[in-house]
Every structure is written in structure tokens, then in C-alpha cells.
Amino acid sequence: MACPPRKGQRSGQSDEHLLPAQFSQGLHSWLCRDLRRIVRPIRETSRPGRRIHLLRRSLRWQFHKWRDKTMTRTACFACVCLVMFFGRLGAQAPPPIELVEIAGLKSTYASCAHVSFSLKNISQEDLYVEVYAERLESDSWDYEDHPYDLKDPKSRNRLVKRVLINPDMLKPGSSLPITYDRCLRPTFIKESDKQYRKAIIEKDTKSATPAPHRFRVRVYVLDQGHVKFVQDVFSAPFKRLANENSAGSSAQ
Numbered sequence: 001m002a003c004p005p006r007k008g009q010r011s012g013q014s015d016e017h018l019l020p021a022q023f024s025q026g027l028h029s030w031l032c033r034d035l036r037r038i039v040r041p042i043r044e045t046s047r048p049g050r051r052i053h054l055l056r057r058s059l060r061w062q063f064h065k066w067r068d069k070t071m072t073r074t075a076c077f078a079c080v081c082l083v084m085f086f087g088r089l090g091a092q093a094p095p096p097i098e099l100v101e102i103a104g105l106k107s108t109y110a111s112c113a114h115v116s117f118s119l120k121n122i123s124q125e126d127l128y129v130e131v132y133a134e135r136l137e138s139d140s141w142d143y144e145d146h147p148y149d150l151k152d153p154k155s156r157n158r159l160v161k162r163v164l165i166n167p168d169m170l171k172p173g174s175s176l177p178i179t180y181d182r183c184l185r186p187t188f189i190k191e192s193d194k195q196y197r198k199a200i201i202e203k204d205t206k207s208a209t210p211a212p213h214r215f216r217v218r219v220y221v222l223d224q225g226h227v228k229f230v231q232d233v234f235s236a237p238f239k240r241l242a243n244e245n246s247a248g249s250s251a252q
Contacts, residue, residue: 099123099219102235108210111201111242112183117235119176119217126169128220128227131178136212136237146189150180150215166225180215182240201242210239 104117121127131150134141148156170176185196204210215235220227 098233100217100233108239108241111204111240112197115180117178121170121172124172128167128169130218132216134214134216146186150178156186204240204242212237
């Protein structure tokens, strides 16, 4: 393999025309120059202080690399375990057992028709219940205007909810009849009974589709003389129709 011409050598002149002494001298200087390029970094790193510094830096870099990789793998493994655990927990968790049974409702009622139904304690312990009417608006269930405990119609006229201590409990297996009058005007409303009733019917008439209604039963147990909330039980939805002749079909 031909080498490039050296300094002082013409381009057309080859190494064959050089004198042996000149050729050996040029070869020696060329080898020494390349060896210095290789030996210099090795000699520098062979110094005790620099060798220890490079060794520490290499070990530190390897440790950080191993730590980052280990932490990433551990975090991924933990996430997979949590997803599997909660997924299995949600799949295996049985639905809560309702403590109260709601019976006697129909699928449709007139705007101001009375709604009568019953609550039955199907649990093995005494329960305290509160019953509230709800309606569906904008894909969300909310209390009817001026909510009150349907079990106690007089509470409709109270603006402040009372605190119960040692209340009347619903015994296991016993039933409680409830009657709901939607158009019963609270005493703090200044308009007349007729105006209050008319406003409710007009609201149902203007609705493009009848809004679903339902009842929420709040169930409590007695804990050291005070009621303690345990669950909500919801009735089947029913509809309110402004035309009273179209109401009355049974829901259950």
C-alpha cells in the first residue's frame, strides 16, 4: 500500500528511489509520532490520582444508571400490581345488600297526584329512615323544590333540620306507609295554594319529555343514642304527566 508523499518528496517520486538511511529515518519519525498519540492518553490516565478519579466517575455513572433503571422497573411493576389488585377487588366485590324494600309505586302519576307506597325493614336490626323526593334534571338527580322528610310532612314547614336523639326506629320485618303530596304548599311560600299548584302543572306541561322522579331513602342505625348513616336506597323511577288521564299504570 503506497503512502502519501512526505515533505521534501516530489509527487512523482516513490520510496524506492530514497536512500536506505532516509527511508529508515522517515519511517522511524512517522512511527514515533503515531505512538505518541496513542501513549499520551494512556500515560495520563495511568497517573494514580487521575486513575482513581476516572474510576470513581465511572462507578458513580454506573450506579446512577443502575438506580434509574431499577426505580423505573420497580415503579412499573408496582403500577401493574395496583391495577390488578383494584381490578380484581372491583370485580369480586358483591353489590351492597339493601336494608329497606320500597313497594307500591306506579310508573306514572299526574302532576299533583298523591303518591302512596311503603317501606319495609328487611334487615335484622332496628333502622331509622328518612325519605326524600328527587327529580332528574340535566342528567343529574337532585332534590325536589323545598325538600323535606316525607315520613314527617310537618317538617316541610321547618327551614332548619332538627337533630334526632333516640328517634322512633323501624323494627325488623315491619313496614311504614308513606304518602307524598307534591303540590302541598310550604307555609313559608307567600303565593296561594292554587298558584303554587298551577306553577307545578305548568312546569310539567312545558317540559318536552316527562322528567323522571324517584324517592331516596336514607337509612340510619342507632349508635350510642345517636343515628349513624349507613346507606341510601333508591326507588324505581316514575314520571309525572300534566295530563291526569294518562297517569296511573303500575310500576311494580
